[in-house]
Amino acid sequence: MLENGKLYIGTSRNPDDSLNKPEYLELKFGNRHGIVTGATGTGKTVTLQVLAESFSNAGVPVFCADIKGDLSGIAAMGEAKDWVSKRAEQIGFNDFAFQEFPVIFWDLYGEKGHRVRTTIAEMGPLLLSRLMDASEAQEGVLNIAFKIADQGGLPLMDLKDLQALLNYMGEHATELSNQFGLISKSSVGSLQRGLLVLEQQGAEHFFGEPALKISDIMRTTNDGRGAVSVLAADKLMMNPRLYATFLLWLLSELFEELPEVGDPDKPKLVFFFDEAHLLFNDAPKVLTERVEQVVRLIRSKGVGVYFVTQNPLDVPETILAQLGNRVQHALRAYTPREQKAVKTAADTFRPNPAFDCATAITTLGTGEALVSTLQDKGIPSMVERTLVRPPSGRVGPLSDSERQAVINVSPVAGLYDKDIDRESAYEILTERARKAAEAEAAKRAAEEQANQSGSNDSAAGRWTLPGFGNDSQDEAPRSTSKNGSNGTRRSSGYQRETVIEAAMKSAARSVATSVGRALVRGILGSLRR
Incomplete structure (x- = not known):
């Protein structure tokens, strides 16, 4: 049933419940992106795990977020549960075997995985504005801040660097406005308050060095399998804007750093964006356009992006149209919005005359999905009602000790565990302020000394009325000039x-x-x- 160059998803069945044929996702179209949707409890996470395992076995590195902790089980050998055995038998999966996979755990907070950091400079003003929920005027000031940092040799590494730069801009707003455009002190103040909010939400753990190297999430093992990078996101989801911004930053870094490869035989990396609706909630138009650009162009870098969400309406239509591989689990259709979502999902598939797609979406069982993937020449296959294969790894979370054991033997162990705080904007601006303060203090001291010296000279240089009865001391003695004449020159001590x-x-x-x-x-x- 397993075929080279193809990922086995499951087996489709006819309307009479008889098995039809195995459904595959061809590796050469793995970078054409995809989407996995469905209501809570319909099997999205298991499908995500199945796809991640399949890509890993094919030698493709995977990055995915673990929202509830369930996905961590991919690092452990699967367990013989009733439903697993039953599903494998039901679909005729004779090649099924339990397996553990090479996993690297990551965590922005460094608690359940290796630390993940980036710098303020790498984040850039657009994503940082999104993270801070900045207004248009504030975003303009933030763009000026990055311009000043570039021209002034001020590396922006962490939050305190940006805070120091904003303080500098507020103190020199007038002269900087003449050079870079209006810098409103109120906008600077709002950005400073936004940084405090980010700090309280734990964003200071995310900004700093050593920054994540893209190559460390694109590793393969000695036996040719792709490493599965799992981001612990249960705590991160408490700040959904930070979660969405981080994943978008990572996509942008991949887009900017990876070379063009055209259409490879298999992807260089597959990226699963779970809870994808968080990326687009209240997103400004410029950000949505940025996501659309990255999704459209990153395919030629060999990266496949798979959005995982409950409702296909969560993804903008311009992006949805670029997703060639689709797995649709059951949706409910009780409200008008849910009914619209069902219709939208049904309309995105290539119709199958054997059944009504919209009706099937509302009647799918757990672990069952409508599947359509790209086939020869990139044409979508006819949609099929498919029973998804069981995963080979454990379904469910690892224990803390099991997770730590995986972290200890990780190929990146020790690379990101210690903070590095090299000289950057904060230290440079602090040193400049110190030198300026010392120079100002020295100037004031010199002025005070000069004023004091002038006062003493004025008091000592006044002429005084000679004292009566002591004229011999008050009158200057006459001196004789060289030619013998009486001179009138006064002695140096005469006042x-x-x-x-x-x-x-x-x-x-x-x-x-x-x-x-x-x-x-x-x-x-x-x-x-």
Whole structure:
């Protein structure tokens, strides 16, 4: 039943419940993307596990998010449960065998797997704006922040780097606005508050170094199987915006870093986006366009993207049209929206005259799905009502000790466990602020010293009125010039007079001269007599 170059999904059956034929997904069309939809409890997670196991055995690395912890069991050998054995027998799966798969566990918080980080710079202003739920004006300021960082040699690694840069922009808003455009202090303040919210939600665990290397989620084992990277997302789902933004960032990194390969014989990586509706909820148009661009073009990089969600209406029509491989589990049709979803799902399939697709969607049993995949020349196959094969790995979560044992022998053990905090925008701006503060303090000290020195010179340089009875100290001694004439040059220690003091001194000398002359005349007159 297993065929080279094809992934066995299950066996379809006729309306009379007789088995029809095995249903396959051809590896060469694995990068043409796909979708797995269905209501809660209809078997989506098991189908995701079946596809992940099949790609791994074909040598294709897989990345998927584990929302409830159930998917972690893929790392352990399957168990002989009644429903597993019954389904394998029912569909004639004679090649079925239990198996464990090479798994690498990841966790943004570092609790249930290896730490996953990226830098603020790698995230970029568009995704960061989405993560912060920024307005258009705030997004503009954030774009300016990244421009300033690029031009100023300010690496943006973690939240404190961006916080420091925003503080700098707020303090220098006027001069920066003249160069880069309006920088509103209110927008800067809103972004700063947004960063605090992200920090409280645990986003500081996500931003920093060492950043995740794309090559570490594209590993293969020595026996040729693809590694299955499982992201622990049970805690991450408490912040759905962070979850969706992280997965979109990872897709964008794959798109930007991987080379063009055209149409390979099998994908380079298959990416499962569980709870895909979170990506598009309240998403601005520019973000939806970005997702559409990535999905459309990443196929040529050899990456297949598979959206997993409850309702096909969760995915925009422009993206839904690009998903060639489809697995539709049961949907309920009680409300008008649910009825619309059923019709939408039915219309996306190539019709099968043997049954009504819309009616079949509402009557599918657990583990049963409508399946249509791309066949020769990329043409969708006629939709078939299919019993999905049982997974070979364990269905259900690993225990904590089992998970830790897998983490300990992981090929990336020790690579991402310790934080690295190298010099970046925060340290550079802090050092610049320190030097500026020291320079300002030195300038103020120099000014104060100059003012003090000038005050002392003014007080010591005033001319004083000579003291009576001590004229010998107040009058400057006359010096003799080189030619023998009496000079009038004052000694270096002689003090200058103020204008008032000079006037008073002159008046005193005039009085003394007049009195002296009167005394002389009186004495001479008495002698004549």
